[in-house]
Amino acid sequence: MAVNSSFAGLGNSSFASLTPAPASADEAEPWVRGELIRSLMRASRGSYLLAAALMPAMVGLSWGHVPTWQLFAWLVVGIIATGFRIWGEFVYGRDFADRDSTAQEYFVERYRMLWSGSAFAWGLSILIFFERTPLVNQFMSWLIVAGVATFPLNGLALHPPLLKRYVNTLFATMVVAIVFRVIDLAFERPHFHYGFLMLPVLHWFLLLRSGRRIHETARNSFELLFHNHILINSLTQQRQAAVSAVAMKNRFLASAAHDMRQPVLALSLYADWLRNEPELVAEIAPKIVRATHAVNALFDSLFDLARIDSGQVRLHIERVDVGQLLHDLELQYRPVAEAKGLEFRVRVAPGTVQTDPIRVRRMIGNLIANAIKYTAEGGVLLVSRQTNEGLRVEVWDTGIGIAREHLRDVFLEFYKVADHAGTSDGFGLGLAIVARLSHALNHPVSVRSRIGRGSVFRVELNDADEAEAQSRISGAVG
Numbered sequence: 001m002a003v004n005s006s007f008a009g010l011g012n013s014s015f016a017s018l019t020p021a022p023a024s025a026d027e028a029e030p031w032v033r034g035e036l037i038r039s040l041m042r043a044s045r046g047s048y049l050l051a052a053a054l055m056p057a058m059v060g061l062s063w064g065h066v067p068t069w070q071l072f073a074w075l076v077v078g079i080i081a082t083g084f085r086i087w088g089e090f091v092y093g094r095d096f097a098d099r100d101s102t103a104q105e106y107f108v109e110r111y112r113m114l115w116s117g118s119a120f121a122w123g124l125s126i127l128i129f130f131e132r133t134p135l136v137n138q139f140m141s142w143l144i145v146a147g148v149a150t151f152p153l154n155g156l157a158l159h160p161p162l163l164k165r166y167v168n169t170l171f172a173t174m175v176v177a178i179v180f181r182v183i184d185l186a187f188e189r190p191h192f193h194y195g196f197l198m199l200p201v202l203h204w205f206l207l208l209r210s211g212r213r214i215h216e217t218a219r220n221s222f223e224l225l226f227h228n229h230i231l232i233n234s235l236t237q238q239r240q241a242a243v244s245a246v247a248m249k250n251r252f253l254a255s256a257a258h259d260m261r262q263p264v265l266a267l268s269l270y271a272d273w274l275r276n277e278p279e280l281v282a283e284i285a286p287k288i289v290r291a292t293h294a295v296n297a298l299f300d301s302l303f304d305l306a307r308i309d310s311g312q313v314r315l316h317i318e319r320v321d322v323g324q325l326l327h328d329l330e331l332q333y334r335p336v337a338e339a340k341g342l343e344f345r346v347r348v349a350p351g352t353v354q355t356d357p358i359r360v361r362r363m364i365g366n367l368i369a370n371a372i373k374y375t376a377e378g379g380v381l382l383v384s385r386q387t388n389e390g391l392r393v394e395v396w397d398t399g400i401g402i403a404r405e406h407l408r409d410v411f412l413e414f415y416k417v418a419d420h421a422g423t424s425d426g427f428g429l430g431l432a433i434v435a436r437l438s439h440a441l442n443h444p445v446s447v448r449s450r451i452g453r454g455s456v457f458r459v460e461l462n463d464a465d466e467a468e469a470q471s472r473i474s475g476a477v478g
Contacts, residue, residue, distance in 0.1 A: 032222045034101025036158040037108055039218065041092055043155030048085040048118060051148050052078065058144055061137040062128045074121075074128050081117040088114040108162055115162060116169045122148050123173020130181045145174070146203065153207060157214035164208065171204040267292065315356045315440065317464050322384050322391055323348040325361060330382065333368045342372065343379030351384065351391040354463035355441055363437045363445075366430040367395040367457045375399035378454070391461040402449040410447070411435040442468070 055078045059071045088111050096107040122145060129141040149170055156163040178197060270288045274281060330346045337344035353360075364382075371380045378398025385392055402410060411431045438445040441464045449455035 028223055028226045030101040031226055032219060034104045035222050035225075036215075036218060037101070037104035038097070040108075040155050040158040040162070041089070041097070043158070044152060045089060047152050047155065048082050050151070051118065051122070052082040054144050054148065055079075058125055058128070058141060061141050062133050065133045065137070066128050070128060074124055077124060078121045081121040084114050084117055108159055112162060112165055115156070115166045119166045119170035120173050123170050123177060126174050126177035127181065130178060131185060132181075149203065149207065153211060154214060157211035158218050160211065160215050163211045163215075167204055167207050167211075171200055174200050315359060315464075317354055317356055319352050320355050320357045320360065322351050322353055322393065322461065325357065326364075326382055326384055326393070329361065329365055329368060332365070333372065333380075336369075337372050337380055340372065340375075341377070342375055345379060345381050347381070347383045347385075349385045349391070351386060353391055353461040354465075355443070355461065356464065359437050359441060360443065360459075360461070363434050363441075363443065363459060364393055364395065366434050367459070370430055371395050371397035371399065371455070371457075375454070389460060389462075393459045393461060394456055396454065396456045398454040401451040401453055402447070402455055403451055407447055407449065411445075 055075055059075055062071060091111070092107055096103050125141070125145060129138055131138075133141070149167070152166070153163070156166055175197075178200070267288060270284050274284050274288075326346060326348050330344070334344045368380065368382065375397045376399070380398075381394075381396040383394040383396065385394070411434070434445055437443070438459070442462045443464070444460045444462075446458045446460075447455060
């Protein structure tokens with residue numbers, strides 16, 4: 001449909017939509033898993049360096065009792081394992097440290113062999129001292145191996161699969177090494193009782209059992225931390241809501257005191273005038289009626305918004321002829337526009353929609369009233385058209401326009417654009433009511449505007465479901 005030049009200047013204007021942004025909350029489980037792995041990486045940072053520092057001590061305890069090439073071969077294996085651990089920590093810090101739980105789990109799964117390599121290197125240490133060095137040296141070496149097995153427990157327990165892999169690799173390698181040494185000795189001249197072989201098995205069992213308990217404690221702590229964050233956020237939102245409610249109340253009191261003062265004062269003056277000069281009743285009576293209507297309009301807007309926010313509005317969805325609805329609105333608002341010297345035109349595309357006729361009439365009526373109110377010259381155009389998404393109603397005006405930074409705020413209750421002609425009267429609730437009904441009826445409202453050129457408000461008339469619309473109205477109470 002062609003639109004005259006009075007409205008053509010809106011083509012390149014900014015656009016704002018009332019469709020609410022989707023809200024979501026992270027689940028506790030992924031967050032907890034991610035934090036456990038981050039804590040694991042923090043706990044293991046540098047621990048492998050301490051283990052590497054003990055390797056020369058192991059070599060020293062076996063020096064002179066084991067061929068030198070075997071000691072250096074084991075030391076090279078340990079250094080290589082430590083080097084890979086250093087590389088793995090660099091990769092984690094560069095690519096994974098700040099990412100989500102999925103990335104954290106991917107890193108541990110992909111690079112789990114780094115921990116297995118360290119465990120394998122220390123399991124091989126059994127070959128260089130077991131039944132090859134003096135008993136005192138063997139005892140000291142066993143203590144070092146036990147410390148290396150136990151020291152990373154607090155960190156590895158945060159991810160049980162990694163703990164099991166590390167412990168199983170370490171003790172499986174130890175057992176194989178012990179068996180190899182026993183066979184190499186041909187079961188002769190052992191310096192230990194064979195029951196000694198149960199000690200590594202017992203140590204393995206205790207590490208896994210302790211790891212499970214540490215993991216449960218850490219998991220419970222992170223879950224509690226997560227829920228505390230949720231509670232804190234909820235309390236913060238409630239506090240902000242309370243502060244907003246107080247600010248809204250203050251704005252209402254200030255706005256109500258200001259906006260009702262003029263018509264009430266006018267009524268008082270007209271009453272005094274009529275008392276003193278009753279012969280002027282024909283002149284004064286229409287002014288009293290207009291002032292009374294102004295007060296009633298203010299209270300109607302206030303009560304409408306209060307009913308919507310309290311969920312007391314009862315919607316009645318039915319099939320509505322949009323063309324007939326717009327013609328009814330034309331009969332109501334054309335005289336108002338023409339009284340201001342404005343042109344009021346209507347272009348109707350036939351169509352029907354499933355909606356609440358009273359509420360959608362109030363929505364579009366508020367938009368028309370705003371268009372007339374903020375237009376000093378030119379006109380107002382009321383349009384319905386068929387689009388790919390369905391039936392759309394548009395209200396165009398050639399008024400003062402709305403700046404980009406105010407496009408969303410105009411739909412807030414009690415909001416008035418500063419320095420706009422026409423904002424001195426009314427509570428600033430007309431567009432707030434439009435926004436509430438738009439959400440309830442699933443009729444998205446959008447606006448585009450240019451300062452000094454005018455505005456266009458669009459209402460997408462999607463079919464409404466009565467139960468869903470009523471639940472949205474009721475849900476607004478919370």
